Amino acid sequence: MSLKLYNTLTGVKEVFTAENKNVKMYSCGPTVYAPPHIGNYRSFTVADVLKRFLEYTGYNVKHVMNITDIDDKTIRESRRLGFSLKEFTDKYIQVFFQGLKTLNIKPADIYPRATENIEDMLRLTKHLLEKGYAYVKAGSVYYDISKFRDYGKLSKINLENIKEYSTVDSDEYGKDDPRDFALLKAASREEIEHGVYYYSEWGPVRPGWHIECSVMSMKYLGERIDIHTGGVDLIFPHHENEIAQSEAYTGGRVVRYWVHSEHLTVNGRKMSKSEGNYYTLEDLLKEYEPGALRYFLISAHYKRKLDLTSDTIRNAVNNYSKLKETYQRAVHFSKSLTEKSLQTINRKLIEFQNSFKTAMNDDLNTPLALQVLHKLAKYINNRVSERNLQLVEAVLNIFIELSNVLGLKFSDKTPILPAKIRELIFKREQARLVKNWAEADQIRELLKSEGVILVDTPSGVRVILE
RNA sequence: GCCGAGGUGGCAGAACGGUUAUGCGUCCGCCUGCAAAGCGGAUUAAUAAGGGUUCAAUUCCCUUCCUCGGCUCCA
Numbered sequence: 001m002s003l004k005l006y007n008t009l010t011g012v013k014e015v016f017t018a019e020n021k022n023v024k025m026y027s028c029g030p031t032v033y034a035p036p037h038i039g040n041y042r043s044f045t046v047a048d049v050l051k052r053f054l055e056y057t058g059y060n061v062k063h064v065m066n067i068t069d070i071d072d073k074t075i076r077e078s079r080r081l082g083f084s085l086k087e088f089t090d091k092y093i094q095v096f097f098q099g100l101k102t103l104n105i106k107p108a109d110i111y112p113r114a115t116e117n118i119e120d121m122l123r124l125t126k127h128l129l130e131k132g133y134a135y136v137k138a139g140s141v142y143y144d145i146s147k148f149r150d151y152g153k154l155s156k157i158n159l160e161n162i163k164e165y166s167t168v169d170s171d172e173y174g175k176d177d178p179r180d181f182a183l184l185k186a187a188s189r190e191e192i193e194h195g196v197y198y199y200s201e202w203g204p205v206r207p208g209w210h211i212e213c214s215v216m217s218m219k220y221l222g223e224r225i226d227i228h229t230g231g232v233d234l235i236f237p238h239h240e241n242e243i244a245q246s247e248a249y250t251g252g253r254v255v256r257y258w259v260h261s262e263h264l265t266v267n268g269r270k271m272s273k274s275e276g277n278y279y280t281l282e283d284l285l286k287e288y289e290p291g292a293l294r295y296f297l298i299s300a301h302y303k304r305k306l307d308l309t310s311d312t313i314r315n316a317v318n319n320y321s322k323l324k325e326t327y328q329r330a331v332h333f334s335k336s337l338t339e340k341s342l343q344t345i346n347r348k349l350i351e352f353q354n355s356f357k358t359a360m361n362d363d364l365n366t367p368l369a370l371q372v373l374h375k376l377a378k379y380i381n382n383r384v385s386e387r388n389l390q391l392v393e394a395v396l397n398i399f400i401e402l403s404n405v406l407g408l409k410f411s412d413k414t415p416i417l418p419a420k421i422r423e424l425i426f427k428r429e430q431a432r433l434v435k436n437w438a439e440a441d442q443i444r445e446l447l448k449s450e451g452v453i454l455v456d457t458p459s460g461v462r463v464i465l466e
Numbered sequence: 467g468c469c470g471a472g473g474u475g476g477c478a479g480a481a482c483g484g485u486u487a488u489g490c491g492u493c494c495g496c497c498u499g500c501a502a503a504g505c506g507g508a509u510u511a512a513u514a515a516g517g518g519u520u521c522a523a524u525u526c527c528c529u530u531c532c533u534c535g536g537c538u539c540c541a
Binding site: 028029030031036037039040041042043044046071072073155156157158160209229230231232233234235236237238260261262263264265268269270272299300301303304305307309311312314315316317318319322325326329359365367368370371372373374375378381382384385432435437440441444453454455456457458462464 | 468469470471472477478479480481487488489490491497498499500501502503504505533534535536537538539540541
C-alpha cells in the first residue's frame with residue numbers, strides 16, 4: 001500500500017517513491033501584491049495536505065515555497081501607492097503568513113523571496129546564454145524556446161497554436177519569436193526611478209517571472225527535486241518555462257512529480273475582480289470559522305474544480321460542525337471520567353486507519369478520507385452513548401490523528417466563563433435537581449441570549465460558546 | 467480553431483464492470499423533564515442523451531448535447 005500521485009508530466013497516476021524517505025518539495029507561492037484570495041489558499045492547502053500525509057506515512061519532507069515579490073503587479077501597485085517595493089510586499093507577505101496560520105497550513109521550511117536571489121538569477125541567465133539557449137535584445141535576455149527540444153512536454157501545448165493565438169505584440173518586446181519568454185527584462189525608466197532594477201552585464205534589469213522558480217528550487221533543494229506543486233493555471237507557461245530553463249541548465253530532468261491543483265470557482269466561474277465574485281480569506285472569515293473553510297477546501301478532490309456557492313459552503317460548515325460536535329462530545333465525556341481508561345486499540349480502529357490511508361494513497365482522495373472520518377465519528381458517538389470507558393479515549397486519539405493529517409482542528413478549549421455565568425449555570429443545576437424546569441429553562445434562555453449554549457448530557461452540562 | 471477537465475439523488479461528493487458510499491437538507495421514530503446533540507428509519511425509478519462491447523455498465527468504446535478551464539498575468 002503506497003501513495004499514488006497523478007503526475008501532470010506523464011498524465012497518469014504513478015507510485016510515489018523517494019530516496020531514503022526524504023522528499024524535496026517545492027510549491028509555487030503567492031505574488032504579494034494583494035491579500036491572497038481563497039483560490040490561492042486552495043492550492044496551498046493541497047500542498048499542505050500532501051506534505052502532512054507524506055509525513056504521516058514516514059517521509060521527511062523538506063518544503064520550499066517561493067514568494068514572488070517582484071513582478072509587473074507588485075511594481076505597479078507599490079508605485080501607485082507610493083511605497084517602496086519592499087515596504088509594499090512586506091505587508092502582503094505578513095497577510096499571507098497570517099492566512100496560512102488561520103487555515104492551519106504548516107509553514108514551509110524556507111520561503112525564499114525573488115528579490116533575495118537576484119544574483120543567482122543573473123548567473124543562471126549567463127549559463128543559458130553561454131549554452132546557446134538565450135539571446136540578448138535591447139537590454140533584455142530572452143529564452144529561445146526553439147532551442148529546447150522538449151518544449152511543451154508538460155502542458156502538451158501545440159506550439160503552432162501559441163503563435164496563432166498569441167496576443168503578445170512582438171514589436172513591443174523585440175523578441176525573435178513571440179513565444180520566447182524573458183529571463184531578464186531591461187528595466188524601464190519608471191522602474192529605474194522607483195529603484196526597482198539590478199545592475200548586470202546587460203544593463204539595468206529586473207527578473208522575468210519564470211526564472212525565480214528555476215533558481216530557487218535548485219538552490220534550496222538541489223538539481224533533482226521530488227515534487228513540484230502549483231495551480232493548474234501555472235502549467236502553461238510558467239512551469240513549462242521553468243522546465244525549459246532548469247533542464248537546459250542541468251541537462252537532465254529536475255522535477256520528478258508535477259502536482260497541480262484545480263481551480264476554485266465561485267458560482268461556477270473563475271474568480272475575478274471584474275465579475276465581483278472575488279473572495280479573500282478575510283472576507284469569508286467574517287461569516288465562517290477557519291476550520292469550516294479548511295473543510296470546504298478539502299471537500300473535493302484536488303484535481304476537481306471546487307465551486308464556492310452559498311450551498312457548498314453551507315454544506316462544509318454543517319459537515320465540519322458535525323465532526324467538531326462529535327469531538328467535543330467525546331472530549332467532554334472522557335474528561336468526566338474519574339479513572340483513566342485503558343488504551344485499547346481494537347481491530348475496528350485499525351480498519352479506520354487503513355481505510356483512511358487507502359483513500360489518501362489514491363492520489364490524495366480527501367473526500368473519501370473525510371468519509372472515513374465521518375464513519376469514525378459515528379463510531380465514537382455510539383461508544384459515548386454506551387459510555388464505553390475502554391474505547392472512547394483510544395477512538396478519540398485515532399480521530400485526532402487522522403483529522404490532523406487533513407489539517408482539521410477542533411478546539412477543545414474549555415471556555416473560561418465569567419463568575420456570573422458560572423453562578424447561573426450552578427443555579428440552573430440546583431433548579432434541575434428539584435425539577436424546577438421553569439426556572440432551569442429560563443436560565444438556559446437567558447444564557448443563550450448571551451451566546452452561551454448549555455447542553456445537558458449524562459456526564460454533566462456542556463457549555464458551548466457561540 | 468487546438469488542448470484539457472467534467473456532466474451521479476433536494477445540495478455537495480465518492481465509487482469506476484456485478485449492494486450507487488459518506489455527509490448535509492427534509493420527514494418520522496427512539497432517547498431526553500424539555501431542548502440540543504446522538505442513534506434508528508424514510509426521502510417512492512440519482513449515474514446528460516443515444517448507440518455499441520459484455521452474462522453484467524454509472525464504470526469500457528463511439529456519437530451527440532451541455533458546462534468549465536487552458537492557449538495572455540493568474541493558484
